Amino acid sequence: MQVREMINTHPHAGRSTAEALLTCIEECFSCAQTCTSCADACLGEAMVAELTQCIRLNLDCADICAATGAMASRRTGSNIAVLKAVITACAEACRACAEECSRHAEMHEHCRICAEACRSCEQACRDALLQMQDS
Amino acid sequence: MQVREMINTHPHAGRSTAEALLTCIEECFSCAQTCTSCADACLGEAMVAELTQCIRLNLDCADICAATGAMASRRTGSNIAVLKAVITACAEACRACAEECSRHAEMHEHCRICAEACRSCEQACRDALLQMQDS
Amino acid sequence: MQVREMINTHPHAGRSTAEALLTCIEECFSCAQTCTSCADACLGEAMVAELTQCIRLNLDCADICAATGAMASRRTGSNIAVLKAVITACAEACRACAEECSRHAEMHEHCRICAEACRSCEQACRDALLQMQDS
Amino acid sequence: MQVREMINTHPHAGRSTAEALLTCIEECFSCAQTCTSCADACLGEAMVAELTQCIRLNLDCADICAATGAMASRRTGSNIAVLKAVITACAEACRACAEECSRHAEMHEHCRICAEACRSCEQACRDALLQMQDS
Numbered sequence: 001m002q003v004r005e006m007i008n009t010h011p012h013a014g015r016s017t018a019e020a021l022l023t024c025i026e027e028c029f030s031c032a033q034t035c036t037s038c039a040d041a042c043l044g045e046a047m048v049a050e051l052t053q054c055i056r057l058n059l060d061c062a063d064i065c066a067a068t069g070a071m072a073s074r075r076t077g078s079n080i081a082v083l084k085a086v087i088t089a090c091a092e093a094c095r096a097c098a099e100e101c102s103r104h105a106e107m108h109e110h111c112r113i114c115a116e117a118c119r120s121c122e123q124a125c126r127d128a129l130l131q132m133q134d135s
Numbered sequence: 136m137q138v139r140e141m142i143n144t145h146p147h148a149g150r151s152t153a154e155a156l157l158t159c160i161e162e163c164f165s166c167a168q169t170c171t172s173c174a175d176a177c178l179g180e181a182m183v184a185e186l187t188q189c190i191r192l193n194l195d196c197a198d199i200c201a202a203t204g205a206m207a208s209r210r211t212g213s214n215i216a217v218l219k220a221v222i223t224a225c226a227e228a229c230r231a232c233a234e235e236c237s238r239h240a241e242m243h244e245h246c247r248i249c250a251e252a253c254r255s256c257e258q259a260c261r262d263a264l265l266q267m268q269d270s
Numbered sequence: 271m272q273v274r275e276m277i278n279t280h281p282h283a284g285r286s287t288a289e290a291l292l293t294c295i296e297e298c299f300s301c302a303q304t305c306t307s308c309a310d311a312c313l314g315e316a317m318v319a320e321l322t323q324c325i326r327l328n329l330d331c332a333d334i335c336a337a338t339g340a341m342a343s344r345r346t347g348s349n350i351a352v353l354k355a356v357i358t359a360c361a362e363a364c365r366a367c368a369e370e371c372s373r374h375a376e377m378h379e380h381c382r383i384c385a386e387a388c389r390s391c392e393q394a395c396r397d398a399l400l401q402m403q404d405s
Numbered sequence: 406m407q408v409r410e411m412i413n414t415h416p417h418a419g420r421s422t423a424e425a426l427l428t429c430i431e432e433c434f435s436c437a438q439t440c441t442s443c444a445d446a447c448l449g450e451a452m453v454a455e456l457t458q459c460i461r462l463n464l465d466c467a468d469i470c471a472a473t474g475a476m477a478s479r480r481t482g483s484n485i486a487v488l489k490a491v492i493t494a495c496a497e498a499c500r501a502c503a504e505e506c507s508r509h510a511e512m513h514e515h516c517r518i519c520a521e522a523c524r525s526c527e528q529a530c531r532d533a534l535l536q537m538q539d540s
Contacts, residue, residue, distance in 0.1 A: 001435040002518055006442035009514035011449040029438050030406040033430065036478045037411035040329075043322050044416040044481035052313050056212035059310075059329075064221055066471060067202035073441045076449035077191035082231050085224035086199055093217045109414035113407055136300040137383055141307035144379035146314040164303050165271040168295065171343045172276035175464075178457050179281040179346035187448050194445075194464075201336060208306045211314035244279040248272055326482035334491055337472035347461035352501050355494035356469055363487045 001026055003073075010075050018131035020124070021072055027124035028069030028090065031117050035062040035097060038114035045108065054100050054111065061097040061118060064090050072128070084132055087125045094122035136161055138208075145210050153266040155259070156207055162259035163204030163225065166252050170197040170232060173249035180243065189235050189246065196232040196253065199225050207263070219267055226260035229253040271296055273343075280345050288401040290394070291342055297394035298339030298360065301387050305332040305367060308384035315378065324370050324381065331367040331388065334360045342398070354402055357395045364392035406431055408478075415480050423536040425529070426477055432529035433474030433495065436522050440467040440502060443519035450513065459505050459516065466502040466523065469495045477533070489537055496530035499523040 003025050007017050039058035042051040068090040071083060098118035105112035138160050142152050174193035177186040203225040206218060233253035240247035273295050277287050309328035312321040338360040341353060368388035375382035408430050412422050444463035447456040473495040476488060503523035510517035 002439050002522055003442070005518050006439055006446065006515055009518065010442070010446045011451070025438065029434050033434050033474060033478060034407050034411055036475050037408070037415070040326070040479045040481050041411065041415045043325060046319075046416070048322060049316075049318050052318060053212035055313060056209055056310070057214055057217075060206050060209065060214050060217055062475070063202040063205050064217070067198040069438060070198050070441050070467070071195050073438060074191055074195065074445045076445050077188035079192055079195050079228075079231060082192075082195055082199070082224065082228045085220075085227045089217065089220035089224045092220045093214075096214060096217050110411055113410050113414065117407055137304050137387055138307070140383050141304055141311065141380055144383065145307070145311045146316070160303065164299050168299050168339060168343060169272050169276055171340050172273070172280070175344045175346050175461070176276065176280045178460060181281070181454075183454050183457060184451075187453060190448060191445070197340070204303060205306050205332070208303060209310045211310050245276055248275050248279065252272055323482035326479055327484055327487075330476050330479065330484050330487055333472040333475050334487070337468040340468050341465050344461055344465065347458035349462055349465050349498075349501060352462075352465055352469070352494065352498045355490075355497045359487065359490035359494045362490045363484075366484060366487050 001029060007073075007075065012075050017075060018128065020127040020131040024087065024124045024128035025069050025072045027121040028065045028072065031094065031121035032062045032065040032069060034114050034117040035059070035065065038101065038110050041110040042104075042108070051104065054104055057093075057097045057100045058114065061093045064093045065121065068125070080132065084129060087129055091122045091125035091129070094118040094125065098122065136164060142208075142210065147210050152210065153263065155262040155266040159222065159259045159263035160204050160207045162256040163200045163207065166229065166256035167197045167200035167204060169249050169252040170194070170200065173236065173245050176245040177239075177243070186239065189239055192228075192232045192235045193249070196228045199228045200256065203260070215267065219264060222260045222264055226257045226264070229257035229260065233257060271299065277343075277345065282345050287345065288398065290397040290401040294357065294394045294398035295339050295342045297391040298335045298342065301364065301391035302332045302335040302339060304384050304387040305329070305335065308371065308380050311380040312374075312378070321374065324374055327363075327367045327370045328384065331363045334363045335391065338395070350402065354399060357399055361392045361395035361399070364388040364395065368392065406434065412480065417480050422480060423533065425532040425536040429492065429529045429533035430474050430477045432526040433470045433477065436499065436526035437467045437470040437474060439519050439522040440464070440470065443506065443515050446515040447509075447513070456509065459509055462502045462505045463519070466498045469498045470526065473530070485537065489534060492530045492534055496527050496534070499527035499530065503527060
């Protein structure tokens with residue numbers, strides 16, 4: 001991805017964008033793809049009937065990660081309160097998804113990878129929130 | 136839209152779905168379209184340079200409304216904490232967008248209509264949150 | 271939804287927007303919600319293992335309908351070739367989803383409703399393409 | 406991103422997934438972010454009034470890239486005709502966006518970077534289509 005290059009060439013790049021927010025953007029787009037893949041992989045398992053909660057959480061997580069990644073990318077104007085609320089929701093979605101995927105991690109490798117990705121994205125969201133608090 | 140028909144034919148329809156959540160789903164999909172249109176209309180105005188904050192908030196609002204509408208549509212399994220967080224963020228986005236659009240409502244009819252749609256969606260989100268608190 | 275109100279108040283409203291395109295926008299947003307619901311309802315069925323192809327097609331359809339609805343809403347500038355290609359893809363997605371949902375329509379009411387919605391959206395897409403050909 | 410890890414752990418991984426499709430998925434998610442950023446950067450420029458067509462094309466491109474990336478990620482069941490149509494539309498959107506961004510590349514670095522990203526994504530889409538033709 002070209003998150004840093006794009007934001008560094010933004011006309012408002014003088015206002016430094018927290019490194020944590022840049023990482024958050026990358027993690028969100030990546031996590032959206034991973035959760036989309038995991039939901040689909042679970043759907044393809046013979047034991048799909050035992051994975052419906054996992055699929056549900058993955059679909060939810062992909063949706064909020066996609067929205068958060070896009071919204072966090074915007075530097076023109078400002079919408080800080082909304083961004084904080086969205087990143088907060090995203091962190092919660094990632095936490096819930098990671099927890100559910102972990103339950104199936106031993107049996108399904110795609111769930112193990114996805115749990116890791118969600119934990120990583122959750123952390124990126126919480127780090128971004130911390131840096132936003134200071135500003 | 137067929138929100139009610141679809142949810143009434145859901146295998147888990149025994150668990151009654153709060154009427155407020157059904158309205159919230161409809162309002163979110165509708166608001167996502169309205170904000171997409173408003174951002175585009177503002178972009179087409181001669182005075183676009185004075186409408187950049189409005190465009191920014193409309194794009195953000197469209198993104199979170201689309202995600203929230205999809206997530207609120209899901210009844211299989213459960214993800215209540217996440218849904219509350221997302222609907223909370225959506226209400227905030229609608230509030231912020233309505234406030235900004237109101238500033239331009241006298242000059243631009245599309246902003247007047249959009250402000251109304253956002254206030255309606257914000258209310259639907261807050262009503263859904265109230266009903267979710269009781270359950 | 272406020273599709274017509276928003277487009278009628280667009281600064282470029284002088285260029286008449288084909289009625290068919292307005293219907294297409296409404297149908298796409300509505301279909302995106304219906305397919306999201308149907309995928310979720312199928313996921314909640316005891317016989318989910320027999321509905322995985324249906325869920326897959328519903329998820330795909332929801333994605334392309336959401337994108338098409340948003341893209342078709344834009345009147346500022348022009349991107350006709352791209353819009354035609356996207357609406358063409360959307361029509362195909364709706365056709366495929368309707369066909370699959372029809373297979374399960376007798377057993378699952380949500381699939382019957384969804385098949386209807388997809389056929390309606392497919393028709394709206396094809397009508398929009400026809401009107402775009404004339405201009 | 407974990408595109409390859411996720412797809413390699415898919416229960417249907419026996420059916421080899423064309424390398425070109427994997428690249429296409431990565432490029433689509435990346436391009437969706439880049440175009441979202443570029444639309445926003447153009448919106449933040451003093452000369453925004455001369456960049457409205459560019460913003461329009463970037464918003465469209467982000468939408469179709471996001472949908473295509475998600476749809477191409479799915480390996481359960483099959484929806485080949487629809488996937489081909491969507492990737493075709495995505496390639497066209499990237500081509501149009503790259504062309505428009507190129508017009509502003511000398512003046513705006515973010516447009517130069519974005520044009521490159523769109524050309525890369527367009528190529529990835531066309532390569533994926535070629536490999537899909539052989540199967």
